[in-house]
Amino acid sequence: MNASENTLSNILLSSGKVAQDTLKTVIQEQGVHPYEACQRLIDLGFISEEDLLKLLGNYFDFDYISLKNFQSKNLFIESLSENFMREAKFVPLEVKDNTLVIAINNPFDESLQDAIMMATAYKYNLEIHLAKENEISDVIETLFSTGSSSMERLIENIGKEDEGDIALEDEGDIAHLKDLASEAPVIRLVNLIVSRAIELQASDIHFEPFEKSFHIRYRIDGVLHDMESPPKHLQAAVISRIKIMSKLNIAERRLPQDGRIKLRVMGKEIDFRVSTLPTLFGESVVMRILDSESIVFDLDHLGFPKEKLHNFEDLISRPYGIILVTGPTGSGKTTTLYSALNKINSPDKKIITVEDPVEYQLYGVNQIHVKPSIGLTFANCLRSILRQDPDVIMIGEIRDAETAEIAIHAALTGHLVFSTLHTNDAAGAITRLLEMGMENYLVSSSLLGILAQRLVRVICPQCREIYSPSPEALQELEVRPEDASRIKLAKGTGCDHCANTGYRGRSGIYELLMVQDDIRHLILEQVDSKKIKDKARELGMQTLREAGWRKVLQQHTTGSEVIRVTQVE
Numbered sequence: 001m002n003a004s005e006n007t008l009s010n011i012l013l014s015s016g017k018v019a020q021d022t023l024k025t026v027i028q029e030q031g032v033h034p035y036e037a038c039q040r041l042i043d044l045g046f047i048s049e050e051d052l053l054k055l056l057g058n059y060f061d062f063d064y065i066s067l068k069n070f071q072s073k074n075l076f077i078e079s080l081s082e083n084f085m086r087e088a089k090f091v092p093l094e095v096k097d098n099t100l101v102i103a104i105n106n107p108f109d110e111s112l113q114d115a116i117m118m119a120t121a122y123k124y125n126l127e128i129h130l131a132k133e134n135e136i137s138d139v140i141e142t143l144f145s146t147g148s149s150s151m152e153r154l155i156e157n158i159g160k161e162d163e164g165d166i167a168l169e170d171e172g173d174i175a176h177l178k179d180l181a182s183e184a185p186v187i188r189l190v191n192l193i194v195s196r197a198i199e200l201q202a203s204d205i206h207f208e209p210f211e212k213s214f215h216i217r218y219r220i221d222g223v224l225h226d227m228e229s230p231p232k233h234l235q236a237a238v239i240s241r242i243k244i245m246s247k248l249n250i251a252e253r254r255l256p257q258d259g260r261i262k263l264r265v266m267g268k269e270i271d272f273r274v275s276t277l278p279t280l281f282g283e284s285v286v287m288r289i290l291d292s293e294s295i296v297f298d299l300d301h302l303g304f305p306k307e308k309l310h311n312f313e314d315l316i317s318r319p320y321g322i323i324l325v326t327g328p329t330g331s332g333k334t335t336t337l338y339s340a341l342n343k344i345n346s347p348d349k350k351i352i353t354v355e356d357p358v359e360y361q362l363y364g365v366n367q368i369h370v371k372p373s374i375g376l377t378f379a380n381c382l383r384s385i386l387r388q389d390p391d392v393i394m395i396g397e398i399r400d401a402e403t404a405e406i407a408i409h410a411a412l413t414g415h416l417v418f419s420t421l422h423t424n425d426a427a428g429a430i431t432r433l434l435e436m437g438m439e440n441y442l443v444s445s446s447l448l449g450i451l452a453q454r455l456v457r458v459i460c461p462q463c464r465e466i467y468s469p470s471p472e473a474l475q476e477l478e479v480r481p482e483d484a485s486r487i488k489l490a491k492g493t494g495c496d497h498c499a500n501t502g503y504r505g506r507s508g509i510y511e512l513l514m515v516q517d518d519i520r521h522l523i524l525e526q527v528d529s530k531k532i533k534d535k536a537r538e539l540g541m542q543t544l545r546e547a548g549w550r551k552v553l554q555q556h557t558t559g560s561e562v563i564r565v566t567q568v569e
Helices: 003-015 020-029 034-043 049-060 082-088 111-119 133-144 148-162 174-181 184-199 232-245 306-316 333-344 378-388 401-412 426-435 440-446 471-476 481-486 517-524 529-538 544-553 559-565
Strands: 090-096 099-104 125-130 202-209 214-220 223-227 257-265 268-279 282-290 321-326 351-355 366-369 392-395 416-421 447-459 464-467 489-492 503-514
Touching (some): 003 020, 003 034, 049 125, 090 133, 099 111, 184 232, 184 257, 184 282, 214 232, 232 268, 232 282, 306 447, 306 503, 321 333, 321 401, 321 426, 333 447, 378 401, 401 416, 426 440, 426 447, 440 447, 440 517, 447 559, 517 529
Parallel strands (some): 321 416, 351 366
Antiparallel strands (some): 202 282, 214 223, 268 282
16 A cells, blocks of 8 residues: 555544445555545445545645635636646635635645646645535536636737737738737637637537627537627637638638648547638638547447337348438438448458548548549549449448449449438438439339438436426327326426537437338339338338437427427428
8 A cells, every 4th residue: 555545544544434444445455546545435425525525634734615605706817727627626716915726626636736836837826725526616617617707818818918909900911910810819719719619519610700790609519609709800810820720821811711620629639620711701710620539430329219220230231232311411421321331340341431521530441532623523433442342332422413323333233332412301312313314223223221310409418307298299299198198308498518508419310211112113113202201101111200209208309409400291
């Protein structure tokens, strides 16, 4: 047992709060760090966190304080990031003269005090208190929840540090613009905007210039939210900073540009896809966040009901044919396709994808990024791919007749082909292929199945509330009268955890059309999509709206959310 373990044992044994046998089990046999042992003692109910912190406080000469009713002073110290506070479990409380008062949860972390003093450039002496972990988290949440204090302070600092207005009188002065975008305050401002987006699990950051304002919006769970934005006079500097990071030409403001950035944010490597577009009042910039470390390509975690998952897995295990995934932009088609490829990926299969662009890298899969500007189109790629002896081909999107024709040819010559189409429902994909000029007998013989999908927001687990639905809602959900009294639905009331939206995360709803013999006959007859859909429903297909109602009844999402993402049947 090391010195720290001896220290913890002596403190607890002398207090009489914990028996020696308990300590032997938790500390000696487990061989854990003293702080982890403390957490284990609390979790197992051998001692309360408050009692333990008071004992540790007596030993280390730190006062225990309660932060439950702490009135946050929004103490923002630029060099102490939210990520640092959360990982080290501490929070600054106030500054008295040249002393920084902090609350910590782990008194065994001897390096923490040095790290804080180093981060603050040794400007302060430290006064340390012990506090509960959840109370420290709450104060951090209060400090950073709106972000107003941090952004306002940064903008304030830009003015102070530059000792003048950094607005550009002449945006044609490119050298001056580059200098401004490379200054530390602007860099920190952009970093703050990006890191806050990561914390809120946003998928996109929108920088939008208007005549008298500069707006920043985050797309969270598929819905755009207004965020606190910098003043208009910082617009040129912020956008130029992003263009410099993306290695784009900051002098070119008349044409759209595309770029990529790889950043380490909050300990994670994250890719950003950047798009600029000239508008009336400046360049609009959208950053797509591609967090490969957080995303999991696993069919079991996408929200498939069991029977539908079984049917889809049966489709993707076939040796040849076409499987289509349909839906609008942002409906999760790429994630579903990647998850399917991950499921069937094995050493005995060669998988090649053609994408525009390649968003995530899949281990063991040959991925091609098309570049139409140099003639590397979907169709040209596919012709070459067929000479590469693939077993499985994934085409990012069937955009034209040429691509559709090659995909069908590949399927008929023994390849399993995955692709996407932009249609409202599964049956619509069949008529879209026929409208492209594909022969009905080729579509009939090559098509295995079509999956239409949407993403619905999931009710926040922290603020979910169960309620009895109205008779109108039950009628909409097609609940039988005899079952009405037993039905309970859920909704989110809004909290800090979900940014007051009532939702946290998303799940898929699916409409899977299996191309069976009856459907093949209808394709050969070239009937409209409604007749195909009606026949598929007779054969057991569940529509998107019906799949959504099922998730509402399971208390995963709300009726308004299902209506938002699905059309009227």
